[in-house]
Every structure is written in C-alpha cells, then in structure tokens.
Amino acid sequence: MNITEVLVPAQQMAWLPWATQYFFFIGSAYGAAILFIIALIFKQYTTHQLRAALVLTLAICAVVGPLALTGDLHQPGRAWHFYAYLTSWSWMSMGSIFLPIFSGLAVLTAWLYLRNDLMNLQKSDNKVFQVISRLSLGQWKTCHSTMISVASATVVSSLSIAFYTGAEIAAVHARPLWDQPASPLIWFTTAFLGAVGLSLIIWLLFPKQGAANELSKTDIRMVKQTIILSSILALILIPIWASGNVVFSLFDNSDWVNNLVILALSIFSCVILVLLTMRFNCSRLVLFCNALVSITACWITRWITMMEVQTIPKFDAGPYPYSLPMGSSGLLGILGMLGLWIALAMLASELVQPKRNHNDDTTFTNH
C-alpha cells in the first residue's frame, strides 16, 4: 500500500532557538563548575588564571542561561507563576527551584574566588577599578576550606541542573529520540566542550603580561583531556542516540544523515584539532581555534538534538519544515544571548589583572 499525505498542516516549532541557547549556556555552566573544583583541588599544578576563567564561565553562563530560558517562554512576564504554583511532579517546575539556587551559588563561588583580585584592584590608578574593588566587601581573606565547601555545594547544585535538564526532556515520551538515556548523556558529555571552549575565550580575554600568564602543563593537560574524553564519549553516544527512534530510521532519511554527519564531524574535529595542534604548541591562535571548534560542537549538538528533532512529526510522515526566522524568536535571539555573554566576559575578564598572579596560591588562608 502506498500512502501519500495530501493535506497536513505543518506543526510549528514549540521550543524556540532560545531553548538551545539555554541548554548551551547552562550546560557550559555546570561543566565549568565541575572542572573548576578539579582545578581548585589540584591548585598547586593549575594556574590561577585558568581557575579564574573557569569560575567566570560558571558565573556568567549561570546568569545568561536563565535569561535565555525566560526568552523561551512565550509569556516571560509570567515566570513568577512557577513559584506561585509549584508542581512537584513536573521536572520543569523542579528546575525552577534548582536553577536560581545554582545561579546564586555560581555567582557566590566566583565572588569568593575572585575576591583577592577584586581587592588588588584597589591599588589600580583607575578610579572605576577602585570602585569595583569595593565589591570584595572587606579585606578579609577567603579561607581555602570555605572556598572548597562553597565550590562543592556548587558542584552538587550543578549536578541537580544536569540531572533535571536531562530528565525534563527525556520525560517527553512522545518523542522517542528524547525519551532514551542516551539523550541526557550526550548533553552531559558535550557540556564540557562548551565549558572548556568558553573558559579558553575568557582566558584569552584576560589582560596579559609576560610569561607568567601562560597555561601550566597541568592546565593544558586538563583542557586537552577534557576535550578528548568528552568528544570520544559523545561520538560513541551519537549512533546509539540516533538508533533510538522507533518510528523511522534516521539513517534512511537524507536530511537526517546530513544532520548526523554534521554532528559527528563537529565533535570529531574537536579531537583532531586538539591532537594536531595542542600537542606541539599552545599559542593564543591555537587556543582560540580549539575554543571555537569546541563551542561550535557543543552548540550544534544541542541544535540538532533539540531543534531538528522537533521537525520530526509524532504521527504523520513529515518532516515539518523549519526555517530560522531573523527576528528575536530566531537569529536575533541567538546572537543577542551570545552578545550578552561576550559583553559580560569582556567586562569580567578585566577583574583578573596580570601582575597579581604570582602569589595566587596564597590567596587563601589555610585553616
């Protein structure tokens, strides 16, 4: 029997590109939280600048992400309804509790860690820096145990975000590509690509002076191994994820074969680029290229697994076509959030001035 659809109105995309931006930024934030505590535990081997870049990525992404999320609501002015009508059985409602806790802890962690840098700004000739230095709220030293405790609490909170964002989408039984363990795992593994990429961008934005501002061997190892491990795990997960569609095979559909090739290539290029370039030299250009490729791979993963999946009809043959609008529900929204992130990153990167980095490891009092 041959069946041809004759009249089927296309179902519109329900989650807009804002959703991709949210999952991209919040993923990068929880990835950065986990990498930051690892760097903090091994603080003898990692540089203050890499830790500062990670903690700033954590804080900035944890602020920009939720903004993108409210953009995805078609009624952003009603966001307070989440708290007026708490719903313990809806993952999205759970997320509305987890998310502000995470954002608060992320900013607290960044503030505690960068207090020393803030205090040092007082010595600057620049009056604006002197005013900003008051944000340190006193001249007391942050003790290492407090720092570790707060960073640990942030990691626990970040895991709640990783868990809820994955479960929220995986709970959509109507979409088999989402309703499988492989989908949250792909988002979790590729989150670290975003975290490393955005941290490298912030690291490159730091004011630089002399050789003291280079990445340590451990820093480079951490960046390389994170990218390689995340990418390899994601490359294993992609075919498992793509096979999870019970209603039709993605591999039989040329559009989807293209999507899967783009997805796999973007992640594969992260590994290849790291292996080809970072083995020999870690110039600013090399780091920038690696950062860009990692960020792109993390973003493309979310675009294909969240946006493109919505073009698959749940009942009819489809697919439902989607073209990215130019306005705020499309390209402008994507660029706007990216622009906000870059603006915040450029401002925040000025906090970490170069000459104060020699005695960083004595930033904390040891008790």
Added chain:
Amino acid sequence: MDSNKRRFLSAMTAGAALIPIVGVNTATAAIIVRNNDEEDRKGMVGKRYAMVVDLRKCVGCQACTVGCSIENQTPIGQFRTTVKQYEVSLIDGSKITKEVKSFMLPRLCNHCENPPCVAVCPVQATFQREDGIVMVDNSRCVACAYCVQACPYDARFINEETLTADKCTFCAHRLEKGLLPACVETCVGGARVIGDLKDPSSEINRLLTENKNDIKVLKPEENTLPHVFYIGMDERFTSHIQAKPAIYDPKGV
C-alpha cells in the same frame, strides 16, 4: 480525583527532601495527574465526554475545520481540529492504471484518560475536568510549550495571538449550554458524534457497542487511553503513518 493531595501525601511520607524521587515517579506517569482540585475545574461531574468519528461517513469537506475556527477564533493557519487527507494506492503488481483512493482522518485532542500534557505542566495550567475534558487555563499558562511536546498527537499548539497553549476543548462552553461542539454541528456527513460514556442510553454508547469490533484509537501503544474513537479506521493509520511526505502549507514562507 484528588491527585494533588495524594501526591502531597506521598511526597511527605517519602520525605519531602527526596524531591527528585517524587519526580521520577512522575516521569514514569505511574499516577494519573488531573490538577482539578479547584471548584471551577470540576466541569460536569458525573459525565465522561468522548467522541466517535465514523470514518465511513467523513468526506473530507473540512466543514468541521472551518466551523471550529469560526467558533473558537483560532489564528489563521492554526487549528484545534482539522481533517488530514491521504492518497492511498494498492501495490498489487498489476500494470493497469492504479486505483487511487482517499483516506480522511479528522484529528483533534483525544481528551485522554491518562493525559501526558497535564502531567508535565509546570504551573498546573492544564487540567482535566471530572467529565474528562482536558482544558488550559490560559490566564495561568506560561507558554513553556512543554505540553505541546508531551502530546503524542500534535494536538496542541502555542496560539499566536494569546501566546498560550491552545487545543480542542470539545467546545466545553457549548456543551455546558446544551449545544453540540461546532465540529459536530457542522459535520455534513454526521461522522462526528459526541456523548456521555456514563449514560448507558447515549448515542455514543450505542455506536461503540454496535461497532465494538471496528473501534480504534490513535497510538494505543502510548497508554494515553484516548477518548476519540474511530469507526472504519485502517490500522496503518493508527500510529506513525508510513507515508510519503506531505504537500504542506508552510507558514510564513
């Protein structure tokens, strides 16, 4: 059903701190969520509305689509109900001109007994009345579109004008006044019949009994227990349709 209280009690006994565990229970949809504790969410208690669509009588005229659009004032291009149309030809190996037939499939919200859209709503804006009708309180809806994703039938959409979730309500406002839903009223072939399943003498019960061997619902495997029943349905159309792509009416292109 007082599901909110039940959930609250189960959360309390499990330890309120174990919120994710309550969430896991929810995600597996072990308990049906109706969110209808408030008095104004009860609907017509004692009834259970459902619809029968006799496909043998549907000619695909789209009178229901138009009737619904006029009654419910959905934005142009967005439909609470529509009739999907398919061209069907048999592959029998013969070289003579193929006989092509049409298949019409009226689609609307299935007002499921286990509605996945209600369970996911983070602000309890969508609810199911005691009479089975699934509704959206669009003064509460934040338009997160989670329900649109959760519906296995693509029966929901975000209304471009109200910017909230929208769907068929079986024309509850008309039923409450003793009128038929707009689509039933306008159906030229009399293919759509709405009625109360709890009334043994209702037309819908008669149809369901008379055609009990020929009743099908959409996607029975989803365990949503749909309450739009089709007579004369081919099983190739009950789940994901293996068909060639459609001729679309792409919006905004």
